[in-house]
Amino acid sequence: MARTLPDRLKDAALAAFVALLLAVPFIGLTTINTDVGLRVATRWDWVLWAVAIVFAGRILFGFAADAVSTRRRRTEARGPLVSEAAGRTLGKAFAAAAIAFAVTLPFLPFSDRYVLDLGMTVLIYILLATGLNVTVGLAGLLDLGFVAFYAIGAYTFALLAKFFGFGFWIALPMAGLVAALFGVLLSLPILRLRGDYLAIVTLGFGEITRIVILNWQSLTGGPNGVGGIPRPTLFGLSFDRRPQEGQQSFHEVTGIAFSSEHRMMFLYFIVLLLVLVCAWAVWKLRRLPIGRAWEALREDEIACRSLGINPVLVKVSAYATGGLMGGLAGCFFAARQGFVSPESFTFIESAIILAIVVLGGMGSQIGVVVAAAFIVLLPEFAREFADYRMLLFGAAMILVMVWRPGGLISSREPTLTLAGGKQPAESVVRGVGS
16 A cells, blocks of 8 residues: 655655764764874765755655555456566576676676676675575575585685695586585484574584684694695696696697686686586476475475475485585685685675575575675675775665565566476475485
């Protein structure tokens, strides 16, 4: 029901008053370094602008929310088939456009080392969020320690390279499998836990992993980390200016002039390939019995048991699949940096990955891509605001979650239809029963 104008003005005035209380210490007062020391200066004009923007923005946000609600009711009145068909078409168009842009990014006129490095960061978080989306978004198992799989994958490659001389392409599947094994070991003792208790245990697992890495100095190097991690090669060809002994240079073999951007482009396409393969694998798994069992478990575990679905197998497979993707991302991170240390795997990383999943929409693969780009790129674009950029970042996240409480892409195509679908309903439990 639409609100009246006096109600909107009252709500906007309250929001502006709260903004005034926050703006006075954060914006209105600042320190200036002078010859006689620090002195406090005031910026009341900035405060007035902030309050006015909040007041006007709150009113406009209310009108926009009513318009979205009205459009949603009209869409529901037309029938679900219209919205589902439009959603599928829009999703396919967005996926095709995103893939085309990602493939051509290194060749665009504005592309340089900074753009490629930023693109790799976005893709790494997309890969991590894709793995966590299986555990949290599809299976409904809260995980606050997903960074542990990220760290396990990175240190698996670092230690295999340090002690056994393994290269990237050999260590990549091994890092994923080791992380998946730890996912299985984590899931077995916590099968009966739910909600807050499950969150606390997974948070503890992430912290235990970081502390073990930090203190087992004879193996992991402790706070000093592990360096000298080899770079990926292309069929044995190195992209370094001076390749290691026994390797050939890509530029010498091909006759192309050396450029440091060539190695960045190669790394970019590696992580892009990993993201596309993992996204395709999740898309296929969602349409298999195990993927449908994940979604059924998320909705009602008791109903799953009554249908003959084995919740132990479902939970273990969800943690293992998510851990596998986290390990792959960690292996690439170690290859990209050439160095790993415990400071790269703190709890804040788990919080960022979980924020991507929630912000994008639980279970939505397209939402993961949009949210990862939003969370990584927004602080970069707001660097000009210096100390206020993280404040703007937090405010933008709050606005998005108020506007779309279910996530940016809160609706998605169902993987099972009861009428007119290609898959019969009884295939849900086939292959996942006890």
